[in-house]
Amino acid sequence: MIEIHKIREDFPILKRKVNGYPLVYLDNAATSQTPQPVIDCIVDYYSNYNANIHRGVHTLSQEATDLYEQARMKIQEHFNAKKAHEIIFTSGTTHSINLVANGFSTLLNEGDELIVSALEHHSNIVPWQMLCERTGAILKVIPMNEEGELNLEAYAKLLSEKTKLVFCNHISNALGVINPIEEIIAKAHEVGAAVLIDGAQACPHIKPDVQALDVDFYVASAHKMCGPTGVGMLYGKEEWLTKLPPYQGGGEMIAEVTFEKTTYADLPHKFEAGTPNICGGIAFGAAIDYMNSIGFDNILAYENELLAYGTDKLSQILGLKIYGNSDKKASVISFNIEGIHPYDIGTIVDKLGIAVRTGHHCAQPIMDFFKIPGTVRASFAFYNTKEEVDALVEAVKKAKMMLS
Template identity: 85%
Template structure:
């Protein structure tokens, strides 16, 4: 049973106060909060079996290795990857994308084309621009429309036999738009292009099946999924990962080293140079266990209820505009502005009321440029938020409007 009161008890931070007011945390799009079950996993690691992994013969090392690889298998099963070695542990979505971009530098040639969408986070734009500068490949952009959705007919026109790679987010961090990634992947494969899906914003809300999607690469961060910061994953089809060269050199990623020649380890270790974030990886596995114990169908249903309620209440405020698609095409993100008022000023007042929202361009400046605005106020909801918190947000926005008008 989905019991919001019991769920909120799992998150110690939700009981604190900010500026003397109960915390209303609505910045889940930036990072989610961490339940006690994940915190306990972190404490357990450092208290009982803190050691380096894979190379030690002593008991602590073996225990840490077992727990770390167990977490890899949890991630594999959660995303339905065919093999555990298709899961590469990284520092997060950004490193995962950069790893793939680095690898494609050896596969692309001048005038090859790669396609990005207009809805991307900077982390899924800048690495590809750098790749184009390095290789002479050409970056093409799928445009967006006034509803904050991709123009799929334009995508069809961009695809050609020159297209080598397509990268798009599953869900927009700035608008909450759910992109039609199944269609995007299928159409790209028809011209022989690989596809990378940025799942950072999707994974807290849905349970992606990478085999059903037929994604070539899928990336995510633990800290969006009730896990710790500084750890994430890259899923890559075995065939693609074998084509890419190592991203970094060092310990763990080697098979044999001599001064004349080095040979590399098999997957996944080929891409995991150096001591990893062992505790983070183990805690990532614990976070996945926690989310699955809640149930993603329960999460999706409850968050959509919050989204509908909050959208209705906010739109009752005169001069408030919400950016993005209709509710059936988005997840629990509301990106909005008050007419004639800078979003930063609204966010500052909301903070004084204990309400945490994100203001600015959300690392998605092309979206803001399209709408000709400096940024938005973004309220992003999680399954541990409540309608009562929505009411507090609405009253806070009304107060900010009164003070700033």
């Protein structure tokens, strides 16, 4: 059960005003807001523990190292990874995907095939295109339908012994559609292909179990999960992380260095060159603690209420069309009003203190499929209210009246 007023007290930014109106923050799919316990964790680190990790014998270094590695274990437990060293700290989802793509450049041959879904964020398209350019591999696409759902029959036909890697988001950032990743993973494994799942949009709403999914790689960002920007994680099965070469060279990722030869450190340090975002990693752990204290079952149930409520209210506006009408959705409503550019709607509702996202949401192929320049996207979190949804609806009505 969500105690919404108590939860909102944890988020200082929700008390501010924008253009003289109370802030209504509905851009959570881009970045979630940060609760006071996570802010306190960041302040505590820089006030009491700030030191480089893994390398120092002095007290501050040892304390910072302990906190950082405890955060890794929190992430391991949250995602149910088998081993802590299967969790690699990165700067975020994009970094995580590029790390894997770079590693596969040593494993692919010309004519090998990769499969991507039509619902991907650019971060899960461009690195693989670059990989194909380097290796001569071929990129194939799982098509989508008008509801924003993937065509799994077409996917099955794309798979073959040439398929080496399949990548797909868990939840579409542009439409909110929840993809059937269990089936996608199982079918890929039948032909011996590895699977990477982009969990950036899923992790704020649900609690993925990477062992139950049997996924090879799973990636996420802290800033979607009430944590800070600039930190995220790559989960990889130990066997795959062992196969992949280091992504970057430098300090921390080495076992021994001479001018003749360098040997690399064991996991996870092999992929964590240089001084990491120590405070970010620790705060990521604190954010996971915070969300788990509320409970992901509670979060999902409440956000589904907001989604149903918002869908019903917005659907009553004449000329408004919602994109992504799958029965399986997260709390995202992506819409347009006939004859009005989404940017113009976003600009007007901002004047009323309401933050939504407009544009193609770094998912331009989806917009091309629908033959539109972009959408207005309202994305709800567990600290939003039905009153805020009402404010959005009234603001959209006002924008429509002004722009029609």
